[in-house]
Amino acid sequence: MKLYNTASRRLETFKPINPAEVKIYTCGPTVYSMPHIGNFAAYVYWDLLIRVLRADGYGVKRVLNLTDVGHLSSDSDDGEDKLEKGARATGRTVWEVAEYFAGKFLEDYAKLELIQPEVIARATDYIAEDEALVELLREKGYTYETSDGVYFDTSKFTRYADFADLKLDQLRAGARVNFSSEKRNLADFAVWKFIRPGEKHDMRWEYLDRPGYPGWHLECSSIIHAELGETIDIHTGGVDHVPVHHTDEIAQSEAAFGVKLSNYWLHCKHLTVNGEKISKSLGNGYTLTDLAERGFSPFDFKMWVLQGHYQSERDFSLESLQGAKNRRLAWRNQIALAYQRTGDDGKETVDEILATLNDNLNSPAAFAIIDQVKGMSVEFWRQVDDLFGLGLMVDALQPNAEVMDLLNQREMARIAKDFARADQLRDQIFARGFRVLDTASGWVWQYVA
Ligand SMILES: [Zn+2]
Numbered sequence: 444m445k446l447y448n449t450a451s452r453r454l455e456t457f458k459p460i461n462p463a464e465v466k467i468y469t470c471g472p473t474v475y476s477m478p479h480i481g482n483f484a485a486y487v488y489w490d491l492l493i494r495v496l497r498a499d500g501y502g503v504k505r506v507l508n509l510t511d512v513g514h515l516s517s518d519s520d521d522g523e524d525k526l527e528k529g530a531r532a533t534g535r536t537v538w539e540v541a542e543y544f545a546g547k548f549l550e551d552y553a554k555l556e557l558i559q560p561e562v563i564a565r566a567t568d569y570i571a572e573d574e575a576l577v578e579l580l581r582e583k584g585y586t587y588e589t590s591d592g593v594y595f596d597t598s599k600f601t602r603y604a605d606f607a608d609l610k611l612d613q614l615r616a617g618a619r620v621n622f623s624s625e626k627r628n629l630a631d632f633a634v635w636k637f638i639r640p641g642e643k644h645d646m647r648w649e650y651l652d653r654p655g656y657p658g659w660h661l662e663c664s665s666i667i668h669a670e671l672g673e674t675i676d677i678h679t680g681g682v683d684h685v686p687v688h689h690t691d692e693i694a695q696s697e698a699a700f701g702v703k704l705s706n707y708w709l710h711c712k713h714l715t716v717n718g719e720k721i722s723k724s725l726g727n728g729y730t731l732t733d734l735a736e737r738g739f740s741p742f743d744f745k746m747w748v749l750q751g752h753y754q755s756e757r758d759f760s761l762e763s764l765q766g767a768k769n770r771r772l773a774w775r776n777q778i779a780l781a782y783q784r785t786g787d788d789g790k791e792t793v794d795e796i797l798a799t800l801n802d803n804l805n806s807p808a809a810f811a812i813i814d815q816v817k818g819m820s821v822e823f824w825r826q827v828d829d830l831f832g833l834g835l836m837v838d839a840l841q842p843n844a845e846v847m848d849l850l851n852q853r854e855m856a857r858i859a860k861d862f863a864r865a866d867q868l869r870d871q872i873f874a875r876g877f878r879v880l881d882t883a884s885g886w887v888w889q890y891v892a
Pocket residue numbers: 469470471663688692
């Protein structure tokens with residue numbers, strides 16, 4: 444398998460540390476608002492990664508975190524805490540907000556039939572690990588204290604700029620916004636924040652003799668170390684994580700534990716909706732429920748996501764989603780045929796599809812291969828469905844006895860040249876979700892939607 448590794452900025456052949464247990468960590472959502480399609484596209488791409496690894500014969504252990512501890516709105520250590528903001532907006536406590544939206548996220552995750560991670564780690568369950576990590580960094584001299592927290596001194600971690608190819612000199616010259624005079628270097632970040640007297644922050648833990656809470660980047664380092672051990676195989680995230688969040692994760696983990704954090708780093712690009720960034724004010728962050736109300740299943744959305752490559756910019760629109768839905772229906776009607784005619788096992792085609800996916804998860808090219816297939820067996824489609832998780836077989840319910848009876852009656856009416864009756868029956872069949880097609884080798888049923 445070849446994967447594009449952000450760390451080396453090139454395609455590399457994947458070599459796991461232990462093929463029986465490939466260790467993967469995925470940065471999860473901050474659970475403070477309703478999860479939308481922009482959040483889920485990433486998890487669809489990483490779901491494909493897991494499916495391809497499994498098809499290649501690897502065992503996988505994956506950890507996904509849920510950021511249920513408040514962290515700040517912006518990557519700099521200022522601004523308003525997202526969870527506190529969510530709590531105020533809804534009149535709930537921060538704990539309730541986190542619980543509610545974590546539930547919503549997991550519900551939609553299940554609706555998309557994404558493979559469940561082996562561990563779903565809630566940040567608030569790892570506060571002791573966070574404190575231990577800060578202790579280790581303090582002992583090793585990587586931190587300093589300011590009036591508002593414990594900061595990581597990026598100048599002490601000499602390869603800090605390497606991962607994202609940061610130009611720290613330019614950063615220093617260019618950015619003066621939010622620069623705390625107590626910070627030694629502009630890129631320094633809080634590993635622990637203190638809550639000032641009178642400051643409203645419901646999530647708080649006593650550490651260093653005062654109330655505080657972990658810095659945002661810290662939880663990923665703590666969870667990885669607790670659940671997966673030292674060096675992991677693959678770390679995934681969004682491309683916006685590269686310059687700050689993942690750069691900071693690497694700095695604090697590698698400084699504390701003295702080993703490489705991850706051998707491979709995969710980043711997906713984000714999607715826009717009708718050419719615009721998803722934002723609250725535009726109200727363009729469709730949820731799966733919004734799509735369902737417009738007649739689209741979670742699988743139609745998944746199909747849409749996988750039509751593009753994880754490293755390419757994607758623009759979502761309901762029209763393009765309709766295109767994905769139509770394509771999925773065409774595949775399902777190939778499966779309908781497979782139920783009614785003996786088909787090819789398509790072993791070579793399955794191999795070709797898998798080889799294409801092994802080339803840096805090239806799902807659009809794999810889809811182009813599938814579009815071309817004709818007369819494949821049910822078994823072929825089952826393998827395709829295992830690779831992509833598009834719910835093709837789940838939906839591919841065959842006509843029940845009632846529909847079969849209508850189909851047979853229509854055929855008899857047609858033979859008897861009672862075309863009015865045959866048309867009437869055709870309508871009844873259609874109302875039950877099926878269409879009848881007369882072909883050179885006899886009639887076949889197809890799906891309507
Ligand atoms: Zn993370």
